[in-house]
């Protein structure tokens with residue numbers, strides 16, 4: 252108990268030291284880059300966005316959390332599309348050797364493509380939808396970029412299903428659907444959730460690029476605005492917000508992931 | 515007519531012959547125990563009967579019909595329990611019951627599940643996940659799951675080998691009671707001669723692989739119910755145990771001489787690197803000796 256407490260105290264202390272060093276580095280950088288705002292000026296410039304996180308002073312002028320929630324909603328939509336497409340593809344890859352032979356090269360080629368490259372294609376794809384093209388293009392970009400970890404981890408998980416579990420199903424002569432949903436999906440879930448967590452990380456990574464490209468209001472657009480209006484301090488605030496939100500999302504997914512670690 | 519029959523069954527994995535020319539014939543209601551060494555094809559034999567693997571050659575016939583695939587008429591209790599870790603005890607058994615008796619009403623099926631959980635004395639653990647159970651409890655769930663689908667034949671693959679001696683003795687008694695209650699045909703695989711003699715009507719040793727096969731069956735003519743303590747003083751039990759143990763040890767003794775014969779050195783001598791071999795056959799130990807003899 253005591254050592255546990257000491258451990259936690261040590262962790263907190265070291266983490267605080269890390270933050271302190273970060274600010275020292277920041278101050279040091281101020282000497283070399285005169286345009287980089289100091290911590291104080293950054294705080295003064297961004298104060299209003301932080302202390303009134305949900306304020307709405309106009310479409311382009313909102314509190315940080317208000318902007319973040321807009322980004323999160325877009326990410327959530329794109330992310331769920333990624334899961335809905337990625338998990339079944341992963342299952343097919345894991346189940347069928349020939350499916351893998353056919354599509355694995357394509358997956359490997361498309362996987363490293365940047366969101367900046369996907370977005371114009373997304374726009375072209377949905378040009379016919381007129382006013383909705385930006386939204387659909389954005390979702391397309393997020394989904395396409397975020398789905399790969401889900402695809403690959405699901406495939407690995409399916410290949411790793413213990414033969415014994417499948418044998419249980421075979422002895423009971425389970426139907427194909429029962430075999431899938433009673434045995435294969437639950438056996439793959441731990442792997443799938445690892446994929447889901449990584450996918451969420453990417454979806455959140457992509458959002459900034461997407462908002463900069465579309466001009467959709469959100470935390471990425473906040474940074475773009477700050478740059479355009481020479482409010483350089485807000486760039487740093489935006490970066491920190493994105494980082495913290497990403498960290499929280501990752502922690503939340505880890506908790507869910509741990510719950511599904513059955514075996 | 516025999517209930518289960520294996521005719522000249524052979525199976526190899528990637529050129530490695532595991533079972534070769536296995537013959538077996540069981541009558542209905544019989545309890546047969548197969549004893550053998552670890553890693554010599556016992557599970558393979560069970561998988562063949564269960565239909566999970568196909569023999570390379572030979573035939574397996576159950577009640578007159580050749581076995582072509584797995585099915586719930588053969589209840590396999592897996593060596594490693596194979597409970598689904600994301601389902602509770604009750605759900606594991608319910609999955610089996612629901613898929614084998616789709617015609618029953620939900621209440622009847624639930625009753626069947628409860629009955630079989632009670633049969634292995636685990637009613638208190640119905641809502642627990644397998645990882646919250648001890649090894650012995652898991653094995654009982656596995657047995658209950660198999661009994662619940664009411665198979666024509668029970669295939670028990672070393673169900674008790676992973677357990678401590680006391681739990682093992684308890685479960686042996688439970689299996690014995692269950693068998694006496696409804697006289698199902700049982701094939702039990704075990705590595706314990708005592709366990710085989712306690713439970714079975716016939717004991718069949720499995721010889722050593724590669725290409726293991728079943729030896730001649732040994733009939734166990736001990737009165738039932740058999741009491742493990744009284745059995746220890748029974749001369750017939752002692753005789754059978756000695757006979758089977760000796761037979762099994764004989765296999766590995768034969769294997770040892772076999773191995774030592776394999777270790778005979780090759781009939782060739784090291785080359786002298788200062789006089790490289792050109793147009794000259796390699797020097798052989800046997801020939802060198804002859805040379806020496808002729809010289810003297």
Ligand SMILES: Nc1ncnc2c1ncn2[C@@H]1O[C@H](COP(=O)(O)OP(=O)(O)OP(=O)(O)O)[C@@H](O)[C@H]1O
Pocket residue numbers: 527528532551552553554555556557558559593672
């Ligand atoms: N699917 C498989 N592919 C390749 N080799 C296999 C396969 N299944 C079994 N074998 C081989 O067949 C041999 C017998 O295996 P098996 O599992 O039948 O042994 P066992 O007698 O059940 O052993 P144990 O007592 O340890 O359970 C082993 O050498 C094993 O490596």
Ligand SMILES: [Mg+2]
Pocket residue numbers: 556557558593671672
């Ligand atoms: Mg085995």
